[in-house]
Amino acid sequence: MDWVKAKNILIVAFIITNLILGYYTLKDMKANRYSDTISEEKINDIKKIFEEKNIIIKADIPKKTFRVPEITVKYESYDKEEIEDKFLGENESDNKETVKLTSNNKLIIYKKSLNDNNTKSSEEEAKEIAYDFIKEHGYENDEIELWDIKKENNEYEILYKQRYENIILDNGYMKITVKNDQVVYFERRWLQATNVKSIEKGIIPTTKALLLVIDKLETMKDTKDSKVVITDINLVHSLDIHELDGIFEEKWYVGDEKKGLLYWRIILQDGEYIDIEAYE
Template sequence: MDWSKAKTILIVAFIITNVLLIYILIGEKTIDEPTLNEDFIEDVVKLLEHKNISINTHIPTEIPCLYTMNVSYEKMKLEKLNEMFFKGKGDLIENKDAFGQIIKDNESLVITNNKLIIYENKEEKKIFGNLDKEKAIQIAEDFLKEKNFDTSDMEMTFIKEEKGTFYIEYSKMYNDVFVERAFTNFQIDKRGVKRFERLWFIVEDLGETEIYISTAPKALLALLDIEEIYGKTITNISLCYYFDPQKHDYLEEPEETIQGKAIPAWRIQFQDGYKVFIDDY
């Protein structure tokens, strides 16, 4: 036996074994983030309770990060909306760059800045006898299908009934992550769709660098200074992409913004549908 060669093989094997052990140990090691400790989370919950803010959902405990996202607003021409909503038979009352209006019988549609759509139905005739939650959702989904809206990037995130009217909100999704602040909202009663509002995003691309933000427990502390949410119950805490022209470098003419950069943020939704976004780095 060549002992010199054998020793060389054993040394190489020993080095490889040590490298593998180091890799495993590093891979299993977790980051010691104090704001994710159970004691810290319990303290946050107690502080919120002092402001009468309760939590009825899971508090995420991961180290949060997302890429930046470039988004643009979904833009619609008045002529296309006339085809979608009225089969081209509506009367175009105004058709300017920043404002358009269509009227057909007791229905009307307004679009501002080619992006915010508001449809209203003032017909008094009641079509649906017994209207419940499931039926209201079905009416909304049928409406979206009939008007040829793509629903693959939509998720219903809120519904409530008040005095015979159902209020339904759909949010924009991208790979199971919310993209805010885009919305598709309905008001539905026994006449069907009473009111429809839509302001939607198109995802252009993602940035190349991950951005880390504060953990969810730490971000929740920002709620202590927001008086309008005192007494509310948190029902969802999610990481999201967040774009708000009024906040992110578009202060001169935010209503005319057509595109921009969405950043990682925490999306905190309450039982009454109210939402707060915290993009603390």
């Protein structure tokens, strides 16, 4: 192999990518603000660039560019007696149910052991059972978004994320496991927006976010059969927290209000993702 020639080709490709990135960055900026809508032409150009590098975009690329407020959040806190009454009540079932609060009373974990009856649910039935459980326990609201569902053996693991307007609050979630037509596991930690600043900050358009990750995606192709597939793109608010185990578990949520950072999350077919800071 002519290594000198191959090296030169890579250098040229790198320069071209960066020129394209610079071109679209300048084109998008006007008086320090991005335009309201990304054109279909630009989106098609981006898809073509990615396809030439064997990176397939199956996700819907958000076209709207907008300004978002800075959000300060805190975790919901729960009362032990209230939670026990809500989940257990006067439990006369043969099935063993437990519920506990951890992490300074900000994380609910419910478990139920079953006398197996090998009842099989469809995916749609499992989603309905999970949502009915959420509704029954008073956690139904317009912030809930079904995020993922996986099946293993005869169990469905269902993940809900928390949404605040156009933003996914990454640290707010509910996990539910459905088995034999019943919820056997439930976990919840949820956030409250305590302060939403009226002064909004601009975010980069999705096209720029994609171009910023193109080199990283290329390096990932070696472990993904030389092909990368992007299945989703979301605006995500994420807190910088260190979730410790063991004797330090109760220190997860020390402190109340937190600001967090905003990212464009590029999600791949295998569940991996790349976060790119979204603020201008």
